[in-house]
Amino acid sequence: MEENLISLQQFKMKQQKDETLRSMKVKKLEMYKSDFKLFQTFCERHFLRLDFDSLEIYLHELITQQQVRLSTFNRRNAGVKYWLTNEHGLYITPEQETQVKMLRGLYDEEAYLRLKPMRGIRAEKQGDVLRLIDRYDTNKKSDIRKRTICLVNLITANRPSEMVRLKVSDFDLENRTVYVMMVKQGEMKEKRLTLECVQAVKKYIQSCELEPNDYFVGAADKWGNHTSRKISEVSYNQAIQSWLGFAPYTFRKTQITAMYQKGADIPTIAKQSGHKSHQTIMEHYINLRTNDVDEFL
Structure with a gap:
């Protein structure tokens, strides 16, 4: 009887833990939802699969065509990567990680250097x-x-x-x-x-x-x-x-x-x-x- 009670308690604790993790995952997916929707629309327009190869093409487009700032590039990359991994069960390869780093390096080039600084709120005295x-x-x-x-x-x-x-x-x-x-x-x-x-x-x-x-x-x-x-x-x-x-x-x-x-x-x-x-x-x-x-x- 005592063993059954312990087993039931352990089962409930595991359920609570799993529910907490699910809740955290849902919250993060929601946070990145708008970034992933933009990527999804891009893939549909260009007949691309939702995967990390397409992400490279998308990120390249963001820099060279849409001229987005570095901060936007980083957020979109993080959002799409999270969705592909957690919602689509895909995993980025070391080679693909290297490719994304090289794309981010474009912001160090003269043509895109002006996209690098953040223009935020000014300081007052x-x-x-x-x-x-x-x-x-x-x-x-x-x-x-x-x-x-x-x-x-x-x-x-x-x-x-x-x-x-x-x-x-x-x-x-x-x-x-x-x-x-x-x-x-x-x-x-x-x-x-x-x-x-x-x-x-x-x-x-x-x-x-x-x-x-x-x-x-x-x-x-x-x-x-x-x-x-x-x-x-x-x-x-x-x-x-x-x-x-x-x-x-x-x-x-x-x-x-x-x-x-x-x-x-x-x-x-x-x-x-x-x-x-x-x-x-x-x-x-x-x-x-x-x-x-x-x-x-």
């Missing part, structure tokens, strides 16, 4: 951003919420996806730190907070009566009454845009640039921003001014 945020330095509950969220986003250089997932329990105000869920990397990252930031968070928690398990951003009515539910990144973008007049990614770029201009080295910046690649910071975030270069000539 940190002082200017802080002055905008401090317009909400009042005792109104709604203003307290806005100021704190903006201040935390700036200092932590968080992505919107990280801000909407923050919970009150992630903050360790005694040690001036916050643990951020890095969805992209699949890990929790410790980030530092300024004293001003800590004081703002304390005021926010007290005025809005937040509980440890509440979402830090959450939803709120026009009076600032907080509802603990995870809002979408789109809603978060719209909120910041309406409060300050720019997209939330401006916080990230502004903070990274400000840290660099204050003398922080790249590993230090990466620790706060959560970047794994130091090259990404230099290529896409650090904006050197002409007089920065002149000082060393």
